[in-house]
Amino acid sequence: MDDSSLKSGRSRGRPSQYEEGGPARREIMFMAARLYYESRKLKRMECPACRRFLPTLRERVARRCPLCRADWAVTELTRLTQEDVAALLESPTFAPSRSEIQRLIGEAQDDGILQIHVLRAQEDHELADCRDELLSVFPGLLEARVVKGREDLFDLDALKAHTAESIRPVRNAVLVPAARAAAELILGILHKHLEEGKEPTLCISWGYVVHLIADALRPAEAMPAVTVAPFVGALTAHPFEANVYDSNLLAQQVSEQFHSEERALWLASPAFVRHEGERDSLTKCILVQEVLEQIRKAHVVTFSIAPADEDNSTLVERGLLKREDVLLVKRNGAIGEIAGHFFDQNGRPVSGVYPIGLGLDPLRDLVSNRRAVVTLVAADRRRVEPLRAAIRGGLVNILVTDHLTAKTLVTQA
Numbered sequence: 001m002d003d004s005s006l007k008s009g010r011s012r013g014r015p016s017q018y019e020e021g022g023p024a025r026r027e028i029m030f031m032a033a034r035l036y037y038e039s040r041k042l043k044r045m046e047c048p049a050c051r052r053f054l055p056t057l058r059e060r061v062a063r064r065c066p067l068c069r070a071d072w073a074v075t076e077l078t079r080l081t082q083e084d085v086a087a088l089l090e091s092p093t094f095a096p097s098r099s100e101i102q103r104l105i106g107e108a109q110d111d112g113i114l115q116i117h118v119l120r121a122q123e124d125h126e127l128a129d130c131r132d133e134l135l136s137v138f139p140g141l142l143e144a145r146v147v148k149g150r151e152d153l154f155d156l157d158a159l160k161a162h163t164a165e166s167i168r169p170v171r172n173a174v175l176v177p178a179a180r181a182a183a184e185l186i187l188g189i190l191h192k193h194l195e196e197g198k199e200p201t202l203c204i205s206w207g208y209v210v211h212l213i214a215d216a217l218r219p220a221e222a223m224p225a226v227t228v229a230p231f232v233g234a235l236t237a238h239p240f241e242a243n244v245y246d247s248n249l250l251a252q253q254v255s256e257q258f259h260s261e262e263r264a265l266w267l268a269s270p271a272f273v274r275h276e277g278e279r280d281s282l283t284k285c286i287l288v289q290e291v292l293e294q295i296r297k298a299h300v301v302t303f304s305i306a307p308a309d310e311d312n313s314t315l316v317e318r319g320l321l322k323r324e325d326v327l328l329v330k331r332n333g334a335i336g337e338i339a340g341h342f343f344d345q346n347g348r349p350v351s352g353v354y355p356i357g358l359g360l361d362p363l364r365d366l367v368s369n370r371r372a373v374v375t376l377v378a379a380d381r382r383r384v385e386p387l388r389a390a391i392r393g394g395l396v397n398i399l400v401t402d403h404l405t406a407k408t409l410v411t412q413a
């Protein structure tokens with residue numbers, strides 16, 4: 001019997017609970033990915049501190065000695081092989097082969113449990129210079145964070161080779177670190193308010209980028225005194241629809257992560273209506289009015305900024321707006337939007353569609369009152385001009401971006 005038939009014989013004995021898609025399968029994917037990418041083992045069989053022999057792999061998969069408790073230096077440690085991971089995960093009911101581990105890690109990546117980002121080494125001082133330059137060129141900005149961008153995302157010809165599917169992981173290589181930076185900033189500001197004895201409100205918009213921030217908003221300790229509220233009403237009547245990054249749903253998710261569910265707010269209205277009168281009567285409903293009043297006093301607001309574009313609009317794609325609606329607001333001068341609130345090149349609101357949400361004038365008031373209005377715009381050249389208009393128009397005072405967006409903003413200011 002050759003080696004490969006032996007291995008397949010072992011995995012045939014695998015109980016059905018580990019079959020693809022099951023919760024046990026996801027758990028084992030998670031464990032395999034963690035062991036492979038995050039764990040380290042001692043290179044040698046003996047402890048460099050006490051010199052005692054450590055015969056089992058389990059004893060050596062650690063950062064310190066199980067016998068003398070000495071911390072092992074990083075240089076004494078090495079990554080686990082897939083064979084090591086297989087051995088560590090072996091149990092009486094589950095005996096994975098090395099190729100099974102490889103498959104589990106691949107599945108973890110497809111599932112999104114594991115994300116791999118290919119980045120050049122971050123040139124920290126260059127990024128810090130970029131930040132300083134942003135702050136000096138745009139006096140309206142109170143704070144900025146700059147992460148490393150990718151040239152290929154700024155090259156419109158290179159982008160043509162991509163599909164909407166294939167571009168996402170490339171964009172994530174920039175957006176995920178930027179979302180982490182934004183989340184870190186937001187948590188820091190909320191902490192400061194809490195330390196001062198305040199009960200701050202965080203108002204959160206919608207969309208893919210904001211969902212990345214929401215995922216990263218995981219405080220080390222619970223924040224039960226923070227109210228999390230949506231920026232705008234509901235995008236959809238189908239909350240379980242795939243990839244709905246709805247403002248209400250993201251606010252719920254974040255309040256769960258903060259353990260502040262009791263304070264979470266829900267804006268019980270559609271995100272848009274088509275007539276001014278309809279908007280006015282809806283915003284007078286107590287259920288809606290109360291939430292709007294609360295978000296107009298928010299301590300922290302976060303959103304991304306998109307161009308007004310009838311061909312690449314999530315709102316049009318989801319049937320919330322018609323193509324003609326976007327063409328209409330563009331004729332009225334719109335160049336960008338924040339959660340469906342369209343604005344012109346000076347950041348002034350444009351009429352044509354009527355969002356039910358925070359509103360641009362109240363947003364500008366928050367900026368004037370030096371509340372933290374945090375936007376994340378990165379990895380997309382089409383968003384630079386709307387971003388510039390929003391900064392110029394006083395709709396934002398904290399920017400998280402990548403160095404290429406920052407350079408474009410600064411050189412054409």
Ligand SMILES: [Zn+2]
Nearest residue numbers: 047050065068
């Ligand atoms: Zn030792």
